[in-house]
Amino acid sequence: MQPKLRDIAKDLGVSTATVSNALSGNGRVSVELRDRIRAKATAMAYSPSLQGRALRTGRSGVIGLILPDISNPLFPAFAQSIEAAAEKVGYGVLIADSHGNTDGQNDALLRMMRQGADGIVIIPRRGTRMKDLGLPVAVVDTPSTPENSASADHQDGGRIAAQHLQDLGHKKIALIADSRNSSVQNDRIEGMKEAMNPDTEYCVFWQEDNRRLDFVSLVAEGYTGFIATSDLYALSALTQLQRGGISVPGLASVMGFDDLAFSAAIAPSLTTLAQDTDQIATHAIACLTAQIEGTAPVQKVVVPMTLIKRDSTKAAPET
Amino acid sequence: MQPKLRDIAKDLGVSTATVSNALSGNGRVSVELRDRIRAKATAMAYSPSLQGRALRTGRSGVIGLILPDISNPLFPAFAQSIEAAAEKVGYGVLIADSHGNTDGQNDALLRMMRQGADGIVIIPRRGTRMKDLGLPVAVVDTPSTPENSASADHQDGGRIAAQHLQDLGHKKIALIADSRNSSVQNDRIEGMKEAMNPDTEYCVFWQEDNRRLDFVSLVAEGYTGFIATSDLYALSALTQLQRGGISVPGLASVMGFDDLAFSAAIAPSLTTLAQDTDQIATHAIACLTAQIEGTAPVQKVVVPMTLIKRDSTKAAPET
């Protein structure tokens, strides 16, 4: 049986209140007794019952993490970072999958509240207005989302990507995105457009209507650069080109976003823009704990994305 | 403020005990009163405080999920399945990352216990002996792990894979695995070996020493079939071959395991062996709840893997 406060108290002949005070440093306890109690506590490997504490204080020591789709290859990295950051400040992490839709998202929120989460980190669906839950929330999305608490600078990432290909001499660039429903992808595309020189030709290809793009014929049309809003689409493009006999990066350069698990492992390795998930997670958690513990609010933060140059981008071929 | 048991009780002029009994169906309450209480409860949108209940019953309603490495591309699918299965039976899921090592795994276990998890689902590191924690545990690994509770039949998956390529006429097959430290990979390789015909040449290439394999020169040596223990390595092989000008599946067939997120999206799409994570998760959760609630123990289960034929495997080229 785990030792309780009472056990320590009885052993030392003091009251449980004193023990509690000694351990938390809250009330008034003489230094000598405090040390004696703390020593005893560690000796007995005492660890407070979170349930008892939760009942009394109304705080469970758990935060909820709501992801639009756990199986999205980017989110594992986030989940890992969030878990690490939360653990560092003594919180557990409860996960929920919103199955990509708004209903699921609300269900998940409700479930988390029932479970007694002290706060929520959420990566929202586009267009979901975070109504006030009476619960601290940290939103991780894009800087253009008003409620956003911490995120990468996706728009600037877009700029960097477009700049990179143009610096390499590419004059006709295809931008590949999945769905207009993602604020992140929109911001990335927006950034790319912004950084385009007046004499650069480009076109955005949205894949949301599920039509498969034919990248090989795009090359025939003169495209030499491809920027996808995710490494997943970049991979799709890259393999399709290779299969069509188009050398990457010899005849076409391909780059993506997020530095997914496979991106370094493929041939050619994929040039990509990475976000610092650790930093974002740490900040999101800081925002949350500030709200929970009522300390000074933390500034929103926007973390720059960094270009990882690999082998899939090269100077444009001579025409 | 959330309504409490007392609020319902006061409103109806009964005792909190009666309300509790009416809602749980445990004690003795007249049918009429029971219905009246239940109606009132739903009308007030009552939901019991998990903390209060936890303190009294000693059960928190959350289970812990410990993953060796969240960023491994297979685990998201698992996490999602586990979360769904747990939610269905009313449990929340607390995640922890064991950072791939045994110490991290023990830390994670301890943290989960402190957090008051009622049980643990763990995907263990190879060779970790699950010491008795005094806490229900469900292990998800491979059938060859003695403590395993639910898993795919990885060995049989290996057999199916080897059979598939041999059926297509491949005579010289390269088996690609990452690390001997994974029971799963070992079982898959073992199954492949088992299914090899006497006249089939094959060789196992372990990548654990981080040497990059040169798949192109393997083709020059006469290999026409490649089976990787993960789609990740299969992808690596596939792109390397394509880059080297070797047509897949024209000159070489490539297949992998686990049907990762990208596997259907690449060109050619990847033939792979998939595991039914939902079924495995449901069963793992069933094992756990059986232990937690002290009901009849659930049989261990081994779920067959299914071959997903796509475009990366084809009949071996004529020699």
Next chain:
DNA sequence: CACGATTGATAAAACGTTTAATCAACCGAA
């Protein structure tokens, strides 16, 4: 020396639920 302030510790209540023990009322049977 007396009195207010400070220090060090305790007692007791509270958080919201479940459950064992209790109790009153009613019923049927001897």
Next chain:
DNA sequence: TTCGGTTGATTAAACGTTTTATCAATCGTG
């Protein structure tokens, strides 16, 4: 009528912690 048994509800304790109010003792000061 009386008594054991059943029914329907209540009372009170318990889970483990934190915290407010209380109290005794010591201290400093006028």
